[in-house]
Each structure stands twice: as C-alpha cells, then as structure tokens.
Amino acid sequence: MRRKSLLYESKVEYGGWTINHVQGCGHGCRYPCYAMMLAKRTGRVKSYEEWCRPHVVENALELLDAELPRLAARIDSVHLCFTTDPFMYDADVEGPVAEVVDLTTRIIERLNERGIRVTTLTKGVYPDDFVERTRSLSPGNQYGLSVVSLGEAFRSQWEPGSAPLGARIASARRLAQAGQRTWASIEPYPTPNIDPSSENVEPLLEAIGFVDSVVFGRWNYSKLVSSFPESKGYYERIARRVASWCDSHGKTLHIKKGTPLSDRYFADVLGAGGDDADDRIARRRKVGADSLCAERRAS
Ligand code: SF4
Structure with a gap:
C-alpha cells in the first residue's frame, strides 16, 4: 500500500511527532486495539482478520525523504508507532516480521542522521542484529516494551499474535545491557477478573527492572473492568505500589x-533527559559492554 504523507503530530497523551509505516498489526490485541477500531471506523480495514494481515507503506522512505527537509528543524523526536507495531512479531514463524523491522530500522537511521531522536514501543522482539546496530544510532533514542502481565495464558487470550513474554522482555533487556535507554509501557493494566496475577504487580516490575522509565495506565472502556468490584480502589492500590516501586528503584514514572495518581506522577518519559541522561548513557554503555562480554564468555 502507498500513502500521501508520513510524518504527523499526534494529539494523544505523551504524543508528538509520529510515524506509522505499516497498516494493520499481526499482534491482534483484543483489549480491544484502538488503532484497529479507528481503521475500521474510517474504512481502512473491514475486519479483525484483515487488521491482522499487515501491509507496509511501500513509499515510506520516499515520503520521509520528501518531508524531512521541510519539517526536520521543528522536530526533536519521533515516536514509532501509535497505530501499529514497529518490531512486529510473526507468531507463525516465531520471529520478527523482517520486512517491518527492516523498514523501521531504515526510518530510525534516516531520522537520526537528521539529529532527530526516536522512541519505539513494541509487543514484538528487538532482533539481536538490531541490538548490535543501536551502537551506531543516536544515544538519545529510547526503546520501549509493552507488557502488562507475565502470564502466557493472558498473552494468548488478549495479545494472541504478540511475542512470548520471556522473549519480549529478554530482547529489551539486551538493549539496556548494550547501554541503550529503555522504557516500559504497563497499559492497559488488567483487573484480577481478567488476569488473576494482576493483584501482585511487583513480579512484573522486577521483570522489567532494567528500564529507565515506566508508563502506567488502567484498562479502560471494558465491561469486565467496570464489573470488577471496587475497580477504582483497586487501581489506586496498584498505582501506589507502582509509584512506590519506581521511587525506590530510581525509575521515572508517568x-x-x-488512572489514580495521574495528577502526581506526570513525567516527560519520552523526552531527551538532559545532560544527566547523556552521562548515564555513557556510563551504562561501559557497564553494558562489560556485561555483554561476560554473557559471551559464559556462553
Ligand atoms: S500491538 Fe498495538 S497496534 Fe498491534 S494489535 Fe496490539 S494494541 Fe494494536
């Protein structure tokens, strides 16, 4: 498929300049996925099945090359993506969708060459060769993972085409070990009638303990959530525990x-991070290189 334009400014919370270079998403989340609902409403896809058969935007690089000279001076960073997944997983071959990852990588390179940072978010995996490649990309980039449960039963039911949780988390951890800035989106966080393990949020937080920052949000617009007794009190309890964990582990939280406590925990999680962040990146690059070497020695 082809498009007429690529870069746009999103109005969503923590939005900003965005690129969605794929239509559809093989992860097929059933929360439901708002991007799919929007695509259905605007007639771009007709069914869930069609949404789950993604198509890359064939002229994405052509559009980017045409738009950047005009827009680059106004753009500090670009987010990939709000309406698809830039590191999409193919559950049939149990690996990344090469065509999507290749286009994503080229887009990141093009933006970084212009001095524009990139933030990413995925329920797929960051391939090892991409992790290696990040060493030559901007240290201001931030690579995110989206995870709301450690339960594979939950994933199979609600995120059926996404990457297995162990592989998803491990690939983001490798980026952190390589000295890259990483973040986690814990949203939409389920109630216990959706995922019984959700009462206990700390194991999930420990599993993503390598990230620099966290975004937390409740599950919205679902009868399952509204039918859970005291859902407001439940989300307040969980938000307090997430905040307490982030405070004690030095993580930035938005x-x-x-979601309860949103007025107290507002942070520009995807922002540049300032000079301190640059120092930290330099330090972590060294630590990361050491630990990667240690891993290689052990294997
Ligand atoms: S990963 Fe994101 S874009 Fe893809 S189906 Fe799930 S919610 Fe939608």
Missing part, C-alpha cells in the same frame, strides 16, 4: 490520565 501515570496516564484517568
């Missing part, structure tokens, strides 16, 4: 609007 709680999304509509």
Whole structure:
C-alpha cells in the first residue's frame, strides 16, 4: 500500500511527532486495539482478520525523504508507532516480521542522521542484529516494551499474535545491557477478573527492572473492568505500589490520565533527559559492554 504523507503530530497523551509505516498489526490485541477500531471506523480495514494481515507503506522512505527537509528543524523526536507495531512479531514463524523491522530500522537511521531522536514501543522482539546496530544510532533514542502481565495464558487470550513474554522482555533487556535507554509501557493494566496475577504487580516490575522509565495506565472502556468490584480502589492500590516501586528503584514514572495518581506522577518519559541522561548513557554503555562480554564468555 502507498500513502500521501508520513510524518504527523499526534494529539494523544505523551504524543508528538509520529510515524506509522505499516497498516494493520499481526499482534491482534483484543483489549480491544484502538488503532484497529479507528481503521475500521474510517474504512481502512473491514475486519479483525484483515487488521491482522499487515501491509507496509511501500513509499515510506520516499515520503520521509520528501518531508524531512521541510519539517526536520521543528522536530526533536519521533515516536514509532501509535497505530501499529514497529518490531512486529510473526507468531507463525516465531520471529520478527523482517520486512517491518527492516523498514523501521531504515526510518530510525534516516531520522537520526537528521539529529532527530526516536522512541519505539513494541509487543514484538528487538532482533539481536538490531541490538548490535543501536551502537551506531543516536544515544538519545529510547526503546520501549509493552507488557502488562507475565502470564502466557493472558498473552494468548488478549495479545494472541504478540511475542512470548520471556522473549519480549529478554530482547529489551539486551538493549539496556548494550547501554541503550529503555522504557516500559504497563497499559492497559488488567483487573484480577481478567488476569488473576494482576493483584501482585511487583513480579512484573522486577521483570522489567532494567528500564529507565515506566508508563502506567488502567484498562479502560471494558465491561469486565467496570464489573470488577471496587475497580477504582483497586487501581489506586496498584498505582501506589507502582509509584512506590519506581521511587525506590530510581525509575521515572508517568501515570496516564484517568488512572489514580495521574495528577502526581506526570513525567516527560519520552523526552531527551538532559545532560544527566547523556552521562548515564555513557556510563551504562561501559557497564553494558562489560556485561555483554561476560554473557559471551559464559556462553
Ligand atoms: S500491538 Fe498495538 S497496534 Fe498491534 S494489535 Fe496490539 S494494541 Fe494494536
């Protein structure tokens, strides 16, 4: 498929300049996925099945090359993606969708060459060769993983085409070990009638303990959530525990609007991070290189 334009400014919370270079997403989340609902409403896809058969935007690089000379001076960073997944997983071959990852990588390179940072978010995996490649990309990039449960039963039911949780988390950890800035999106966080393990959020936080920052948000617009007794009190308890964990582990936290404590925990999680962040990146690059070497020695 081809498009007429690529870069746009998103109005969503913690939005900003965005690129969605794929239509559809093989992860097929059933929360439901708002991007799919929007695509259906605007007639771009007709069914869930069609949404799950993604198509890359064939002229994405052509559009980017045409738009950047005009827009680059106004753009500090670009987020990939709000309406698809830039490191999409193919559950049939149990690996990344090469065509999507290749286009994503080229887009990141093009933006970084212009001095524009990139933030990513995925329920797929960051391939090892991409992790290696990040060493030559901007140290201001931030690579995110989206995870709301450690339960594979939950994933199979609600995120059926996404990467297995162990592989998803491990690939983001490798990026952190390589000295890259990483973040986690814990949203939409389920109630216990959706995922019984959700009462205990700390194991999930420990599993993603390598990230620099966290975005937390409740599950919205679901009868399952509204039918859970005391869902407001439940989300307040969980938000407090997430905040307490982030405080004690030195993580930046942003709680999304509509979730308890959102007025107290507002952070520019995807922002540049300032000079301190640059120093930290330099330090972690060294630590990361050491630990990667240690891993290689052990294997
Ligand atoms: S990964 Fe994101 S874009 Fe893809 S189906 Fe799930 S919610 Fe939608």
